[in-house]
Amino acid sequence: MFAEKTIWITGASSGIGAALARAWATTGANLILSGRRQEMLEQVAAACAPAPCLILPFEATDFDALPSIVQQAIAWKGHVDILVNNAGISQRSLAVDTELPTYQRLMEVDFFGPVALTQALLPHFVQRRGGRIVQIASVAGKVGVPLRSGYCAAKHALIGYSDALRAELAPTGIQVHVVIPGFVRTEIAKNALRSGSGATGEDPVDSGMDPQRAAQAILRGIQRGSPEIPVGEGREMGALWLRRLWPGLLFRQVALRSPS
Ligand SMILES: NC(=O)c1ccc[n+]([C@@H]2O[C@H](COP(=O)([O-])OP(=O)(O)OC[C@H]3O[C@@H](n4cnc5c(N)ncnc54)[C@H](OP(=O)(O)O)[C@@H]3O)[C@@H](O)[C@H]2O)c1
Numbered sequence: 001m002f003a004e005k006t007i008w009i010t011g012a013s014s015g016i017g018a019a020l021a022r023a024w025a026t027t028g029a030n031l032i033l034s035g036r037r038q039e040m041l042e043q044v045a046a047a048c049a050p051a052p053c054l055i056l057p058f059e060a061t062d063f064d065a066l067p068s069i070v071q072q073a074i075a076w077k078g079h080v081d082i083l084v085n086n087a088g089i090s091q092r093s094l095a096v097d098t099e100l101p102t103y104q105r106l107m108e109v110d111f112f113g114p115v116a117l118t119q120a121l122l123p124h125f126v127q128r129r130g131g132r133i134v135q136i137a138s139v140a141g142k143v144g145v146p147l148r149s150g151y152c153a154a155k156h157a158l159i160g161y162s163d164a165l166r167a168e169l170a171p172t173g174i175q176v177h178v179v180i181p182g183f184v185r186t187e188i189a190k191n192a193l194r195s196g197s198g199a200t201g202e203d204p205v206d207s208g209m210d211p212q213r214a215a216q217a218i219l220r221g222i223q224r225g226s227p228e229i230p231v232g233e234g235r236e237m238g239a240l241w242l243r244r245l246w247p248g249l250l251f252r253q254v255a256l257r258s259p260s
Contacts, residue, residue, distance in 0.1 A: 001223055003028030006077045010060065010117065011087030013040035015186030016136060018047075019215035020084060025051035027219075032056050032073050032080070035087065060087045060113035066120045074124055082222070083121055085114035086136040090192040091151040092203070097195045103150040105193060110154035115161055125174045134177045134222060135162045139232065142180060143239045145254050150193075166227060175225065179218055180240065182232025183208030209233045 007024050011017035013035030021031055025048035032054045033041045045053035054076045058069050073080055088110045093102065118133055125131030140148050141155030159178055166176035189203035214231050221229030230237060242250035 005081040006030045006079055007082040008032040008073055008080050009084045009086055010034045012044055013037045015188060016184055016211050016214055017086040018044045019211035021048050023215040023219055030077050034058055061108045063116045066116055070120045080121060080124060082132045084134040085117060087113060090188045092147045092192045093195040094147060095149040102193050102195060106150035106154045111157045114158055126172060130173045132175045134179060136179045139180055139182050139236050139239060143243050177222055178228050180228060180230045181214060182234050182236040184211055184214045186211055
């Protein structure tokens with residue numbers, strides 16, 4: 001189902017995005033790879049060979065640049081079929097130590113970034129009466145956890161936006177997938193915004209799921225047409241059920257875990 005499709009992945013320079021690119025490279029898809037680090041994007045494109053790749057670097061919060069970026073993406077093959085909003089940053093700081101600019105940055109990158117790109121590409125999908133929007137959210141978008149108050153807020157907001165968008169687009173043939181990863185072994189913790197005493201030592205991400213396995217699970221979910229795609233192998237995935245069925249127990253469990 002992906003052969004000849006043009007798939008645009010943000011945050012393709014590392015982690016889950018790079019793994020998604022490599023997974024899609026074997027399906028006959030054309031890949032647009034975005035992120036800020038051109039060199040890393042070139043390495044990912046080389047690993048995807050011989051799949052056709054367009055490297056399209058941009059800063060996710062440079063909203064003024066988006067019309068031109070979107071135009072370049074569409075012009076490459078004449079169409080974009082799947083947008084994967086994967087670029088993101090996390091946080092490792094207690095709320096009491098966190099200044100407003102950190103919250104603003106998290107909302108800009110993790111919420112307004114994917115919303116702005118979705119909105120900019122949406123007219124193209126509407127005109128073509130098709131397309132898929134894949135939002136890489138997080139278990140932290142369903143469950144509030146320590147050291148990630150701004151990250152959780154941004155991912156909760158992204159899920160709210162995406163669920164509403166899915167409902168609006170239902171008659172159009174455009175599909176919206178929300179991916180809910182648990183811990184995946186990437187650079188996300190290393191790149192997280194920090195302040196005060198938060199964020200030291202071993203991070204659960206370091207022992208998380210292999211990114212390549214996560215990418216395969218995401219592709220299967222998209223293939224099945226699943227609106228929501230949980231991806232993970234650890235205990236954190238149980239939190240999704242507890243949040244729904246026994247929230248009081250979940251709140252006690254996350255509170256018991258001392259921030260590390
Ligand atoms: N790893 C996990 O355990 C986990 C769990 C749940 C959800 N997620 C989500 O998965 C997504 C990918 O994260 P990852 O784990 O693969 O982490 P990662 O290895 O740190 O990758 C993050 C990607 O986002 C890009 N990015 C970050 N800030 C950007 C900006 N301002 N403008 C443009 N691109 C930017 C980075 O590219 P450049 O540095 O080249 O710009 C990089 O390619 C994120 O949305 C994250 O929230 C991860």
